[in-house]
Amino acid sequence: MVEGMFVVILIIPFVMTIYISFLRWRANRPFEQAYLTGFRNYEAVLSDPGFWDSLGRTFYFAGFAVLFELVIGFLLAMMVHQVTRGRRFYITIFLIPMMVVPVVAGYNFSMIYLDSGPLNQILSPLLNFFDINPRIRWLSDPLAAQWAIIIADVWQWTSLTFLIFLSGFSGLPPQLINAAKIMGASRSQIFFWVELPLLKPAIVIAVVIRLMEALKLFDPVVLLTFGGPGTSTQTIAYYLWEQVWQFNKYSFGAAASVLLLILFSGLIFFGIYLISRQSDAVDRGEV
Amino acid sequence: MEGGASISRTEAAQRAQKDASRKRRSWTVIRHAVLIGWASLIMFPIYWMIQTSFKDSGEWVTWPPNWIPEDPTLKNYEQIFSFNVQESGVARQATEQPFNIWGALLDSIIICTSSALIALFMGTFLAYAISRYNVGGKRFRHSVLLIRMIPPIVIAIPLLMYYAIMVPLATDAVLGVRLSLFDTRLGLSLLYITITLPFVIWMMLSFIDEIPYSFEYAARIMGAGRIYTIRKVVLPLVASGMVVTFLFVFILNWAEFLLALTLTHPDVTTLPVLLNKFQSASEGRLYGPQAAIGTIITIPVVIMGILIQKHLIKGFSFGTIRK
Numbered sequence: 001m002v003e004g005m006f007v008v009i010l011i012i013p014f015v016m017t018i019y020i021s022f023l024r025w026r027a028n029r030p031f032e033q034a035y036l037t038g039f040r041n042y043e044a045v046l047s048d049p050g051f052w053d054s055l056g057r058t059f060y061f062a063g064f065a066v067l068f069e070l071v072i073g074f075l076l077a078m079m080v081h082q083v084t085r086g087r088r089f090y091i092t093i094f095l096i097p098m099m100v101v102p103v104v105a106g107y108n109f110s111m112i113y114l115d116s117g118p119l120n121q122i123l124s125p126l127l128n129f130f131d132i133n134p135r136i137r138w139l140s141d142p143l144a145a146q147w148a149i150i151i152a153d154v155w156q157w158t159s160l161t162f163l164i165f166l167s168g169f170s171g172l173p174p175q176l177i178n179a180a181k182i183m184g185a186s187r188s189q190i191f192f193w194v195e196l197p198l199l200k201p202a203i204v205i206a207v208v209i210r211l212m213e214a215l216k217l218f219d220p221v222v223l224l225t226f227g228g229p230g231t232s233t234q235t236i237a238y239y240l241w242e243q244v245w246q247f248n249k250y251s252f253g254a255a256a257s258v259l260l261l262i263l264f265s266g267l268i269f270f271g272i273y274l275i276s277r278q279s280d281a282v283d284r285g286e287v
Numbered sequence: 288m289e290g291g292a293s294i295s296r297t298e299a300a301q302r303a304q305k306d307a308s309r310k311r312r313s314w315t316v317i318r319h320a321v322l323i324g325w326a327s328l329i330m331f332p333i334y335w336m337i338q339t340s341f342k343d344s345g346e347w348v349t350w351p352p353n354w355i356p357e358d359p360t361l362k363n364y365e366q367i368f369s370f371n372v373q374e375s376g377v378a379r380q381a382t383e384q385p386f387n388i389w390g391a392l393l394d395s396i397i398i399c400t401s402s403a404l405i406a407l408f409m410g411t412f413l414a415y416a417i418s419r420y421n422v423g424g425k426r427f428r429h430s431v432l433l434i435r436m437i438p439p440i441v442i443a444i445p446l447l448m449y450y451a452i453m454v455p456l457a458t459d460a461v462l463g464v465r466l467s468l469f470d471t472r473l474g475l476s477l478l479y480i481t482i483t484l485p486f487v488i489w490m491m492l493s494f495i496d497e498i499p500y501s502f503e504y505a506a507r508i509m510g511a512g513r514i515y516t517i518r519k520v521v522l523p524l525v526a527s528g529m530v531v532t533f534l535f536v537f538i539l540n541w542a543e544f545l546l547a548l549t550l551t552h553p554d555v556t557t558l559p560v561l562l563n564k565f566q567s568a569s570e571g572r573l574y575g576p577q578a579a580i581g582t583i584i585t586i587p588v589v590i591m592g593i594l595i596q597k598h599l600i601k602g603f604s605f606g607t608i609r610k
Binding site: 013014020072076082083086093094095096097099100101103104105107109112114116117118121124155163166167170209212213215216218219223236237240241244245250253254256260261264265271 | 321325328330331335339437440441442447448453542544549558574578581592600
């Protein structure tokens with residue numbers, strides 16, 4: 001019974017995707033008339049520069065976004081941990097972006113980057129000083145559009161790294177820190193030799209989880225730039241979506257899906273390995 | 288002489304103490320300044336959306352932009368909520384369908400609520416099994432969450448094929464009717480149950496682990512059956528945890544965009560997809576109605592999020608913090 005359900009739910013779609021990836025099938029022809037072409041689709045995917053570019057761009061976005069999220073989230077969690085007054089207020093505010101629907105966040109930022117939006121208004125004294133027309137179209141420039149997406153991602157997901165680090169800070173054992181203080185350690189010594197090693201599991205978790213989530217980046221791209229200008233903000237998710245849902249290249253998409261599934265499974269198993277190694281160390285009391 | 292020296296020593300000590308406290312105080316001020324700065328950065332985009340939703344069409348994109356609507360109006364809300372969309376102006380003339388926020392709201396609520404409830408029901412029992420009988424071994428606890436990290440676009444293409452081709456073919460062969468899961472509430476709900484189940488298991492695990500086993504043991508000794516023990520001992524103790532988990536999963540479903548965009552069209556529409564449709568309108572973007580929809584989507588989930596916030600802080604330690 002359970003095996004039967006497993007076959008129906010997991011194996012059949014998977015096998016079928018692999019089968020479709022060997023077909024030559026687009027939306028202009030019914031499924032029954034499609035014919036086999038072997039590895040042609042895989043060759044097409046692997047030789048398509050758009051595929052490699054968008055894959056590389058995804059890692060570039062994810063890398064920078066996660067870097068900023070980690071640094072800002074860590075500093076904020078540290079400061080909120082030290083502050084006594086207004087702590088609940090800060091936590092409440094800082095966690096709001098996580099609850100905001102990503103589509104709405106993308107929309108909000110599209111309003112801010114508008115050529116007559118508040119960002120240009122705030123910058124206009126500076127821009128007027130340099131004789132630049134303050135009504136800049138941020139999303140029409142490839143580099144600016146890329147960083148616009150990174151900033152929107154940082155705005156939304158710093159709250160998650162903040163949350164992970166905050167629970168890390170509040171789980172620090174006060175005995176160890178007091179002991180270090182009594183033994184005459186300075187504040188920076190306590191931070192680097194006591195607190196930071198204790199926070200290592202939280203850091204690993206934040207990196208793994210955020211990196212994995214950042215590789216899915218799709219919603220702000222659709223709302224902000226539609227992958228443009230040109231293809232300069234296409235992430236791998238957007239690229240695949242465009243290939244399949246705009247250009248109707250089903251077999252091509254299936255082949256790309258299989259390849260990406262293999263790639264991401266490798267990354268995910270590595271992530272599982274990192275996280276469970278950390279918690280094993282905690283269980284053994286080594287950290 | 289001696290007295291003078293001791294006085295100056297105590298004075299020096301006092302001064303040092305005062306310096307230290309002043310330094311500490313200035314650090315506190317800097318800290319608060321940074322935190323308030325970040326808080327206003329966070330609130331600004333949300334504020335901008337809300338105030339845009341109260342602007343009339345002429346004011347959406349003025350230069351310089353107004354920070355407070357000059358003439359606050361509820362027109363945007365009226366437009367998106369009016370039943371007869373064709374007449375009231377938001378509808379695009381040349382396109383296939385009017386924007387129907389009531390339909391999208393209903394679809395969103397039905398899909399999110401039903402899939403969250405079913406996932407909660409299944410996940411609670413699975414988490415109980417994992418917690419008490421150690422099903423799947425020790426590593427399973429971590430790997431359960433990492434299932435979610437597969438990018439949804441990678442599973443969206445197989446699912447599209449499955450929903451739109453396999454299921455119709457199978458029902459044609461078995462029942463003689465072509466049924467499709469593509470563009471149905473059922474199809475989307477089933478998918479949401481699957482992708483949120485790891486989160487339910489993971490959250491419920493932390494709640495169930497906190498209940499001492501001795502409670503259940505006592506109940507079993509007194510002659511209660513296994514199911515009866517779960518129903519009368521375990522479930523009442525994790526009831527608040529179940530509410531938190533339900534709200535969390537509801538927020539996840541509510542925000543989901545990619546799968547809703549790719550697996551439904553045109554019958555079923557969730558709210559994020561509806562917001563996106565205003566974007567691709569041929570007659571330019573309708574900033575005001577978009578802002579109004581955005582506000583309507585955002586407010587309920589932000590309130591839910593604030594309600595469960597305390598539990599999130601506890602839950603996001605991922606078991607790596609010593610008890």
